[in-house]
Amino acid sequence: MSDERYLLTVPISVRWGDMDAFNHVNNATFATYVEEARLRWFATFDRGWKDEDIGPVVAAQSINYRLPIEWPADLVVEQLLERGGNSSVSVVFRILSQETPPRVYADGSTVLVWTDRRTGRSTPLPEAVRKAIGID
Numbered sequence: 001m002s003d004e005r006y007l008l009t010v011p012i013s014v015r016w017g018d019m020d021a022f023n024h025v026n027n028a029t030f031a032t033y034v035e036e037a038r039l040r041w042f043a044t045f046d047r048g049w050k051d052e053d054i055g056p057v058v059a060a061q062s063i064n065y066r067l068p069i070e071w072p073a074d075l076v077v078e079q080l081l082e083r084g085g086n087s088s089v090s091v092v093f094r095i096l097s098q099e100t101p102p103r104v105y106a107d108g109s110t111v112l113v114w115t116d117r118r119t120g121r122s123t124p125l126p127e128a129v130r131k132a133i134g135i136d
Contacts, residue, residue, distance in 0.1 A: 004080035004081060004082050004092055005080060005081045005134070006078075006080055006081075007041055007079040007080055007081055007091065008037070008040065008041050008044070008078075008079055009076050009077070009078050009079075010036060010037040010040050010076065010077045010079075011074065011075070011076055011098070012033050012036060012037075012074075012075045012076065012077055012095075013072075013073075013074050013075070014069060014070075014071050014072060014073040014074070014075065015071075016071055018069075018071070019070075019071055022068075023070060023071075024068035024069055024070050025068070025069040025070075025071075025073075027063075027065060030063050030065065030069075030095060030105075030106050031061065031063065033075065033077050033095055034061070034063070034077060034093050034095070034108070034110065036077070037077035037079050037093065038079070038091070038110065038112075041079055041091075042056075044132065045128045045129065045131075045132045046128040046131060046132070047128065048126050048127060048128040049126050049128040049129050049132070050126070052117070053116065053117055053118070054114055054115065054116055054117065054123050054126065055114065055115065055117060056089075056112040056113065056114050056115075057112070057113055057114075057115050058110060058111070058112060059088065059111045059112065059113040060109075060110070060111040061108065061109070061110045061111070062108045062109055063106050063107075063108040064106060064107050064108050065105075065106050066104050066105055066106055066107065067103055067104070067105045067106075068105075069095075069105050073097065074097070074098045075095055075096060075097060075098065075105070076095075076096050076097075076098055076102075077093055077094070077095050077096075078093060078094045078096065079091050079092070079093050080092050080093070081133055082109060084125070084130070084133040084134070084135050085125075086124055086125065087113055087114050087115075087122035087123055087124055087125060088111055088112060088113045088114070088122070088125075089111070089112045089125070089129065089133060090109060090110070090111050090112075091109065091110050091111075091112070092107070092108070092109045093107065093108060093109070093110065094106070094107045095107070114126065114129065
């Protein structure tokens with residue numbers, strides 16, 4: 001994660017319901033933690049990042065599971081901007097323990113594409129998103 005630009009860190013507390021039959025956080029819940037961080041990032045944008053006509057969709061996501069997470073645990077999800085394009089944004093993330101030094105539970109990336117809700121086709125990034133990621 002060398003060329004990335006820091007976006008935000010979101011604290012997450014593991015809930016008992018996040019656990020699976022093996023007594024660790026279910027793999028699908030990792031994606032929920034990443035989604036929560038992404039939505040908190042969107043909340044920092046100026047108005048206009050989505051409306052009834054356009055909005056972001058997850059076009060691709062990869063998660064590398066490094067360690068199991070057990071309850072109880074307090075985590076942080078770090079997000080960094082990897083790349084901003086004409087209609088898409090690539091974000092890398094890490095799910096870490098809040099300990100020092102932190103344990104890396106997972107890392108990965110998400111590609112978000114802004115699309116026209118009527119046609120399903122990509123559309124240029126809204127001005128609020130371009131501003132948030134530093135594209136003029």
